[in-house]
Amino acid sequence: MIDKRVASLAEAVADVKDGSTVLCSGFGSVxxxxxxxxxxxxxxxxxxxxxxxxxxLGDTGLARLIGSGRVRKxxxxxxxxxxxxxxxxxxxxxxxxxxxxxxxxxxxRIRAGGAGITAFYTRVSAGTDIxxxxxxxxxxxxPHVLEEAIRGDFAFIRAESADRWGNLVYRRxxxxxxxxxxxxxxxxxxxxxxxxxxxxxxxxxVHTPGIFVDRVVVVPRSPRA
Amino acid sequence: MIDKRVASLAEAVADVKDGSTVLCSGFGSVxxxxxxxxxxxxxxxxxxxxxxxxxxLGDTGLARLIGSGRVRKxxxxxxxxxxxxxxxxxxxxxxxxxxxxxxxxxxxRIRAGGAGITAFYTRVSAGTDIxxxxxxxxxxxxPHVLEEAIRGDFAFIRAESADRWGNLVYRRxxxxxxxxxxxxxxxxxxxxxxxxxxxxxxxxxVHTPGIFVDRVVVVPRSPRA
Amino acid sequence: xxxxxxxxxxxxxxxDLPDGAYVNLGIGLPTLVSDYIPEGREVVFHSENGVLGxxxxxxxxxxxxxxxxxxxGLVTIVPGGAIVHHNDxxxxxxGGHLDYSLLGAFQVxxxxxxxxxxxxxxxxxxxxxxxxxxxxxxKEVRVLIEHTTKDxxxxxVARCTYPLTAARCVxxxxxxxxxxxxxxxxxxxxxxxxGLDAPALQRLTDAPLAFAxxxxxxxxxxxxxxARG
Amino acid sequence: xxxxxxxxxxxxxxxDLPDGAYVNLGIGLPTLVSDYIPEGREVVFHSENGVLGxxxxxxxxxxxxxxxxxxxGLVTIVPGGAIVHHNDxxxxxxGGHLDYSLLGAFQVxxxxxxxxxxxxxxxxxxxxxxxxxxxxxxKEVRVLIEHTTKDxxxxxVARCTYPLTAARCVxxxxxxxxxxxxxxxxxxxxxxxxGLDAPALQRLTDAPLAFAxxxxxxxxxxxxxxARG
Numbered sequence: 001m002i003d004k005r006v007a008s009l010a011e012a013v014a015d016v017k018d019g020s021t022v023l024c025s026g027f028g029s030v031x032x033x034x035x036x037x038x039x040x041x042x043x044x045x046x047x048x049x050x051x052x053x054x055x056x057l058g059d060t061g062l063a064r065l066i067g068s069g070r071v072r073k074x075x076x077x078x079x080x081x082x083x084x085x086x087x088x089x090x091x092x093x094x095x096x097x098x099x100x101x102x103x104x105x106x107x108x109r110i111r112a113g114g115a116g117i118t119a120f121y122t123r124v125s126a127g128t129d130i131x132x133x134x135x136x137x138x139x140x141x142x143p144h145v146l147e148e149a150i151r152g153d154f155a156f157i158r159a160e161s162a163d164r165w166g167n168l169v170y171r172r173x174x175x176x177x178x179x180x181x182x183x184x185x186x187x188x189x190x191x192x193x194x195x196x197x198x199x200x201x202x203x204x205x206v207h208t209p210g211i212f213v214d215r216v217v218v219v220p221r222s223p224r225a
Numbered sequence: 226m227i228d229k230r231v232a233s234l235a236e237a238v239a240d241v242k243d244g245s246t247v248l249c250s251g252f253g254s255v256x257x258x259x260x261x262x263x264x265x266x267x268x269x270x271x272x273x274x275x276x277x278x279x280x281x282l283g284d285t286g287l288a289r290l291i292g293s294g295r296v297r298k299x300x301x302x303x304x305x306x307x308x309x310x311x312x313x314x315x316x317x318x319x320x321x322x323x324x325x326x327x328x329x330x331x332x333x334r335i336r337a338g339g340a341g342i343t344a345f346y347t348r349v350s351a352g353t354d355i356x357x358x359x360x361x362x363x364x365x366x367x368p369h370v371l372e373e374a375i376r377g378d379f380a381f382i383r384a385e386s387a388d389r390w391g392n393l394v395y396r397r398x399x400x401x402x403x404x405x406x407x408x409x410x411x412x413x414x415x416x417x418x419x420x421x422x423x424x425x426x427x428x429x430x431v432h433t434p435g436i437f438v439d440r441v442v443v444v445p446r447s448p449r450a
Numbered sequence: 451x452x453x454x455x456x457x458x459x460x461x462x463x464x465x466d467l468p469d470g471a472y473v474n475l476g477i478g479l480p481t482l483v484s485d486y487i488p489e490g491r492e493v494v495f496h497s498e499n500g501v502l503g504x505x506x507x508x509x510x511x512x513x514x515x516x517x518x519x520x521x522x523g524l525v526t527i528v529p530g531g532a533i534v535h536h537n538d539x540x541x542x543x544x545g546g547h548l549d550y551s552l553l554g555a556f557q558v559x560x561x562x563x564x565x566x567x568x569x570x571x572x573x574x575x576x577x578x579x580x581x582x583x584x585x586x587x588x589k590e591v592r593v594l595i596e597h598t599t600k601d602x603x604x605x606x607v608a609r610c611t612y613p614l615t616a617a618r619c620v621x622x623x624x625x626x627x628x629x630x631x632x633x634x635x636x637x638x639x640x641x642x643x644x645g646l647d648a649p650a651l652q653r654l655t656d657a658p659l660a661f662a663x664x665x666x667x668x669x670x671x672x673x674x675x676x677a678r679g
Numbered sequence: 680x681x682x683x684x685x686x687x688x689x690x691x692x693x694x695d696l697p698d699g700a701y702v703n704l705g706i707g708l709p710t711l712v713s714d715y716i717p718e719g720r721e722v723v724f725h726s727e728n729g730v731l732g733x734x735x736x737x738x739x740x741x742x743x744x745x746x747x748x749x750x751x752g753l754v755t756i757v758p759g760g761a762i763v764h765h766n767d768x769x770x771x772x773x774g775g776h777l778d779y780s781l782l783g784a785f786q787v788x789x790x791x792x793x794x795x796x797x798x799x800x801x802x803x804x805x806x807x808x809x810x811x812x813x814x815x816x817x818k819e820v821r822v823l824i825e826h827t828t829k830d831x832x833x834x835x836v837a838r839c840t841y842p843l844t845a846a847r848c849v850x851x852x853x854x855x856x857x858x859x860x861x862x863x864x865x866x867x868x869x870x871x872x873x874g875l876d877a878p879a880l881q882r883l884t885d886a887p888l889a890f891a892x893x894x895x896x897x898x899x900x901x902x903x904x905x906a907r908g
Contacts, residue, residue: 028518079575111537172429176535203732204395211771339545352845428533431533
């Protein structure tokens with residue numbers, strides 16, 4: 001029997017080792033698996049490489065992880081969200097390495113990691129400072145940048161509902177990076193608002209099939225503010 | 226007002242020119258826009274390049290187009306379906322050029338065409354006859370083949386339902402190549418079993434957003450055999 | 451001479467979007483554009499975080515915390531809207547599926563070069579977001595921008611001094627003072643606000659300006675800050 | 680000596696699939712495997728055309744024309760199943776998400792080379808399908824194959840004479856006569872049918888065979904053609 005449910009957040013993140021690469025979904029706080037990241041903070045792993053769109057806001061989730069000095073490097077597109085003081089302080093103090101990637105290239109590199117595509121050529125960033133040091137090649141007379149796949153040791157994602165096989169359904173714009181990151185890690189851990197019966201999700205409406213998901217942990221949504 | 230409905234199959238394919246590249250969806254006959262292809266046959270365009278998984282079966286759809294000598298070249302993964310006599314005859318007579326592509330590479334090249342990814346490296350086919358003449362490059366010591374994007378002048382696809390914006394919903398395994406090909410052509414034409422009211426498809430359940438679809442023509446499903 | 455307000459710049463840009471257009475709205479000024487589409491037109495707004503059919507800000511009490519735009523502002527989704535994941539949101543952008551990308555900017559050059567992701571302040575962490583993808587991928591890139599910085603320096607320049615987002619990508623610019631096209635010959639002014647003359651606009655611009663023969667008056671109706679904005 | 684039937688080969692391969700495995704079934708013999716998963720195990724079958732959770736053939740009257748497997752046979756979908764588009768079906772394949780790929784073959788070499796897409800007959804149009812993707816992408820590739828051709832020539836060979844699908848990819852082979860692993864040292868026989876001895880099996884194989892110390896008897900229950908098959 002396939003049952004990917006785990007009993008606690010602590011159990012869900014227990015085996016993240018120092019030095020791991022962790023893909024963290026979300027666009028700002030929407031779709032962010034903030035409780036998983038908080039559990040990782042409590043677990044204590046250090047020297048992490050984080051792949052995310054942002055670099056945390058306020059003092060929770062990614063921001064706390066960065067503020068506590070656990071993150072060696074962040075690969076992201078937009079570290080400047082509302083109140084990014086944890087990242088800002090670490091960045092200004094030279095305590096965190098930043099690899100800045102255009103958002104679409106970031107998403108595509110993660111997808112490539114999940115899809116068995118080792119590298120690809122894109123026009124995005126050609127001729128800019130971001131392409132410095134990267135291979136550039138002409139196709140149809142236009143410069144293209146070679147970009148390589150990204151994979152995680154772990155992916156932390158967040159969904160609205162799941163069945164015990166790990167089939168996931170998202171709500172509205174909380175989908176964002178979740179289906180992409182779910183594909184691209186050795187271990188994908190999903191925090192979900194609720195568990196539904198196996199077979200209750202129409203196969204045509206599954207957003208992330210369970211084949212991509214290793215662990216599911218329930219974190220009820222807080223009441224809407 | 227956005228209204229992508231066209232009144233007839235003939236109108237939907239009227240501007241396909243001789244020499245066009247046409248992406249035709251379907252896996253065998255499931256998800257195949259057979260009435261659109263029949264309309265193209267009636268329209269008379271010649272010297273076509275067809276991109277499809279198969280090369281037609283029996284005497285309808287792609288098979289008829291090939292049998293009538295309208296197809297100069299086919300790019301596909303598996304020409305040998307049940308009763309492929311139209312393709313077989315043309316192939317044996319040297320009347321059709323065949324570019325054989327692994328199915329996943331075919332799908333990925335089409336997606337790349339839709340996604341603005343000009344080329345990519347994959348391990349698939351490295352070291353085989355299919356990779357002959359292609360650029361091979363080592364990543365992590367393993368040979369990879371460089372594959373380039375495919376785009377169509379037209380994509381013919383098939384869906385279960387559509388709204389007037391061209392948002393599409395598929396049923397079960399009839400989804401197959403449809404969402405992929407919808408993205409990768411200058412003009413995407415969808416035959417659909419029925420039109421539904423704008424707003425009646427849950428935004429979380431749209432399979433192909435209307436941004437990819439230029440024309441929608443209704444072809445009721447024939448009663449199930 | 452009365453410069454346009456930020457909302458009036460957004461209003462002006464909205465008037466040029468044709469019925470049926472698919473349009474991405476970048477962070478900042480552009481996100482205001484969706485409030486001002488003329489009656490009777492259907493324009494589909496795309497947001498890099500996977501929303502197609504972005505609607506106006508929600509009425510009080512109708513906020514959905516899972517529905518935000520690229521600037522993390524709460525939005526609605528219109529009938530006919532669709533949600534896609536991030537990778538498909540950028541397939542749409544990079545694959546040339548958007549008719550227009552409306553972007554903010556620090557600087558735009560007379561060649562259409564765009565700089566909108568980093569300044570020359572090394573202590574200010576840069577932020578790319580989807581700007582590079584949008585600048586390269588959309589069929590047409592338009593910029594909404596204040597004509598000068600707060601301390602009066604031109605943002606429309608002969609050459610960008612800030613790092614580029616993409617070269618030669620901007621086709622039209624809406625500022626608080628003028629509407630300009632970027633042509634092979636550089637900036638061409640299509641409209642400017644009443645009370646401003648050509649020499650005055652030129653003094654606020656760091657690249658030679660040409661003026662269209664039919665150069666018109668840039669005007670917009672009075673627009674209050676919307677209660678729901 | 681009684682060789683296994685095609686359904687018995689499928690049955691034998693099914694016994695080795697562990698609970699929770701994600702498995703692709705190739706065209707032909709492998710598609711029969713889903714009928715024979717032991718009671719109490721949940722194995723999720725994937726089909727290249729975008730079905731996860733492939734179930735058995737439908738009961739008469741319950742056919743769904745939109746639900747087919749890679750061989751175009753009508754199938755069902757189990758509770759917990761999911762549909763994906765073709766590109767995601769191959770993301771799953773190429774991205775290493777499948778635990779096992781079960782494939783048919785024309786030839787397999789002692790090095791694990793697989794040939795299953797073209798013969799040496801130039802008038803026979805070749806067909807790749809998803810075989811190259813599956814051979815490279817799955818965590819483990821297993822082959823189901825008749826031990827010899829209809830006219831008695833070996834299919835397990837020292838070197839493939841037909842064009843390769845992929846080199847060094849096959850780890851285990853189920854034939855009508857034996858179960859073999861492909862090791863660094865070549866074919867190792869794990870089981871063979873009763874009544875067959877090592878020299879006899881060697882004569883039907885075009886590469887040296889080693890025999891596992893615990894080499895067992897290959898057996899399968901009698902299996903009729905299922906009414907619903």
